[in-house]
Every structure is written in structure tokens, then in C-alpha cells.
């Protein structure tokens with residue numbers, strides 16, 4: 157079923173097996189191999205504000221962060237990393253620092269002399285020419301030029317023992333890559349792979365790779381593809397995981413979890429960042445919970461081991477498993493099962509499902525059923541449930557399946573993370589038509605909302621507007637947390653829209669990728685408002701921004717009034 161003949165991205169998609177990677181040292185805190193999953197975060201203060209950055213970094217270190225990244229857009233920011241380092245040393249804070257560089261190789265080279273790791277984005281590091289057609293020879297030549305621009309940085313990194321993250325983001329691929337592979341998960345993987353190839357040729361191996369997107373499915377697919385392509389070449393570099401622009405609050409946490417934890421369950425990922433549009437210190441406990449849950453995962457699982465020859469689905473291309481009837485009980489979209497009195501009309505109650513066969517993942521499959529309820533005990537690995545769906549596909553059983561998990565977790569953060577990852581692990585492969593979560597320690601209403609959020613985070617069903625909100629960093633041009641809150645208050649009922657809320661004009665427009673509308677800071681108290689990828693209103697005073705955004709949505713016929 158793997159249409160593109162790629163090798164498996166894991167020895168078995170049905171049991172946990174941590175990918176074997178080489179160890180990369182980052183300032184004395186190594187990552188990869190059998191080291192714990194490292195936690196990182198990023199300052200959201202301009203890197204020239206030394207004292208404020210230092211205080212935030214100290215808070216992050218105290219919260220349990222292993223590495224801290226700083227936006228480093230210009231040479232003066234890169235130089236100031238030395239001052240930040242010096243102040244931190246005076247405070248006995250020795251946390252490794254990472255410079256985040258996008259556009260300027262010279263800035264990366266300055267930074268690489270001052271910090272333990274540099275992150276570059278292969279999409280905009282060298283290849284900025286807007287050109288959409290390349291002959292094979294032109295493509296080769298452009299790649300050679302890229303290598304020439306990268307080698308000085310590799311030299312500095314080698315001399316200083318600095319690690320390098322090759323960090324691809326969906327929405328900021330180079331025109332050269334898009335011309336050949338499209339703006340796709342494969343394009344993301346190839347973008348990083350080309351840079352890794354240059355490093356390999358140079359004999360530089362202190363590399364970490366990331367594939368980030370605000371769309372969980374795209375992120376998952378790109379990471380799986382990357383791993384398959386790396387393994388094919390025998391390149392065992394560790395991975396950094398994260399969902400970009402996940403937003404804030406419960407939904408931001410759920411969306412990050414839906415992207416990160418299923419990949420960790422699959423054994424992929426050596427360092428993680430939970431990006432929230434909140435104070436960075438708040439990211440750390442969430443990330444620690446995800447890392448703890450991943451390490452708790454036992455290696456036991458169903459009998460299967462290794463990818464069976466007859467894997468009945470393609471793990472590199474998302475397809476919703478076809479069912480008859482399409483959807484469940486005539487409802488095309490996935491359902492939530494709930495007893496909450498104010499659930500939506502399309503929800504089901506447990507009583508509605510009484511007549512359906514209930515089975516466990518290893519039970520024999522019934523021949524005919526309008527739908528099935530898959531009962532999964534709390535301690536059953538979600539990966540084991542994939543084997544159940546694989547069996548349904550192999551046996552041609554196309555009954556819709558409602559997945560039931562009953563939890564006893566009393567701690568909210570762990571309950572949310574476990575439930576999200578359990579379902580997201582299956583939704584990532586298009587498995588499951590209904591969510592039935594129960595937990596006697598939480599009210600029905602809360603569980604109902606959690607279920608809707610999980611479905612939305614996985615891109616299975618949308619019940620409110622989707623916000624693609626950047627976490628903010630030293631480049632941010634306004635109070636993004638407040639603006640996101642205000643935009644959400646006015647627009648959350650627009651359930652079919654994706655709205656980007658981005659801190660800066662440099663990376664914002666690219667990184668909000670598939671947003672329908674965008675609100676982007678451009679400095680000096682001004683914002684730009686986007687319809688898709690096009691800036692429609694520019695240099696709008698920030699205090700008028702939300703009204704003008706709503707005006708733009710109305711002008712395009714996408715506005716509906718909220719229900720009273």
C-alpha cells in the first residue's frame with residue numbers, strides 16, 4: 157500500500173520503538189540516542205533587550221527548559237548574544253542558547269561563534285529568487301550555490317562545536333523546491349534533505365532536523381517522509397518536533413499535542429517545543445508532560461512486529477478510511493458521543509449506540525454492522541489500535557467505527573494530553589468516525605468540548621474558526637496575546653475559516669500558509685490584512701485592525717452574524 161515505495165518510517169506502526177539516532181551535543185546537554193526528550197522554548201522579547209531576555213531565560217531554565225532559542229534577525233542581535241551569555245553566566249545560568257536565523261547567512265555565522273546551536277530555515281536561507289521553473293542543470297547549479305553559501309557556516313560551527321538545526325517550515329519553502337516538489341510534505345522533507353546532503357559531503361554531523369507546520373496532518377506526513385528518506389540514506393540525525401502557530405489556551409495545547417505526541421509514540425522526536433501564544437514559561441510544563449507520557453509508553457504491544465508486507469494503508473499520504481454508510485448514521489462528519497444536556501443536535505448519546513456491536517481490538521470482526529464501537533481500555537497503547545484498523549482494511553470491513561476510551565486520570569493536563577494523542581494517533585491515518593471519551597473526574601461538558609477540540613486539531617471536523625497564531629518572538633510587533641483574544645471573541649463563530657494572527661511581516665505571511673485571512677504586524681503600530689496570500693489593506697493603524705479585518709471578511713462574503 158505504500159505507493160511511493162518508501163521504506164517504513166518505523167519498524168512497526170503497531171508498537172513503540174524509539175528511532176535510533178546519533179547523539180548531538182548542544183552545550184553539554186546532548187540530545188538523541190537514548191537521552192531523554194529535550195524541552196526547548198523561545199524568548200519573545202527583542203534580542204537587543206539584554207536584561208529582559210536574561211530574566212526570561214532564567215525563568216525558562218527554572219521551569220525545566222533544556223535549551224532556549226532567541227530570534228536573531230540582524231547582525232546586532234547576533235553580537236548581543238555574547239552580552240546575554242555573559243549576564244547569564246554571572247547569574248550561574250548555563251542553559252545552552254540557540255540562535256534562530258532566517259534570511260542572512262552572515263548573521264548565522266556571527267551567531268554560531270556565540271551560542272551552542274543555530275537554527276536556519278533552508279526555505280529562505282539562500283534561495284530567495286522568485287522563479288518557478290528550473291531545468292535539471294539550473295536546479296543543480298542553484299543547489300551548488302546553496303552549498304557555497306552554507307559552507308562558511310559549517311566551518312564556523314565545526315570550529316566552535318556549534319550544532320545546527322535545519323528547520324523547514326511549511327509555507328516558507330524556497331521557490332526552487334516548490335518548482336520541483338510543490339508546497340507539499342515531500343517538498344518540506346526534500347528541502348531539509350538537500351541541506352543535510354551538503355553537510356554530509358562536508359563531513360559535518362552535528363545536525364538536528366525539524367519539519368514544522370500549523371496543520372497537524374502536514375507536519376505528521378512530512379516528519380514520516382523525512383525519516384523514511386533519511387533512513388534510506390543511512391542518515392540517523394535526531395529530530396526536533398513542533399506545531400507552529402498552534403495558538404493559545406486549551407486549544408493551543410491540544411493542537412500541539414495532536415502533532416507532537418503521536419510522533420513521539422511512534423518513536424520519532426528527540427527534542428520538542430510546544431509553541432503557544434502565551435508567555436514562553438507556560439510552554440515548558442506542557443512539553444514536559446508530553447515528554448513524560450512518551451517515555452512512559454511501554455514497548456509491549458500486539459503480536460505483530462515489523463511492518464507487515466500487507467500494510468493496508470499508506471502512512472505517507474492521508475486518506476480517510478472509506479466507510480459504508482459514509483460517515484455514521486447519515487452524519488458525514490465524525491461524531492462526538494456525549495450525555496451533556498446541551499450537546500449539538502448531531503452528537504450521539506451512549507443510549508443511541510446501544511444496538512451496536514462492541515468489541516475490543518483483538519476480537520473477531522462481525523460480518524455486518526451499521527457501525528462498531530471499539531472499546532479500548534485506558535492502558536491499551538493507541539498504536540495497538542492501528543493494528544485493529546489495519547485488520548478492518550485487510551478484511552474489507554467498511555463499517556464506521558466509534559472509538560471509546562474511558563480514562564481515570566485526575567490531572568487535567570495529563571488527561572487532555574493522553575486523550576488527544578490517543579485519538580490523534582488514529583486520525584493521522586484516517587481511522588475513526590466517532591469520539592467517545594469518558595472520565596468520571598471531569599464534567600460531561602468539559603469532555604464534550606475536549607472531544608470537539610481534538611477533532612478540530614486533527615483537521616477532521618471544524619466547529620469554530622481555526623486560528624493560526626504565531627507564538628511571538630523577538631520580531632513581534634504588537635501584543636499578540638491580547639489581539640488574538642480580541643479577534644477570537646469577534647470571529648470564533650466563523651467555523652469554516654482559518655484566520656492567521658502573526659507577529660511580523662518578515663515571516664508571518666509565509667508561515668500562516670493556508671489561512672483564509674490574516675492579521676500581520678508590520679511595525680510602527682501598523683498591521684496588514686490579508687485575504688489568502690495577498691495583502692489587501694496595508695499599514696492600517698493597529699487599533700483599527702480588527703474592525704478592518706471583519707470588514708474584509710464581509711467584503712468577501714465570508715461573514716455570518718453570530719447566533720444570539
Ligand code: SF4
Pocket residue numbers: 227626627628629630631632633658659660661662663664667
Ligand atoms: S511570525 Fe511570529 S514567531 Fe514567526 S518570526 Fe514573526 S513574530 Fe516571530
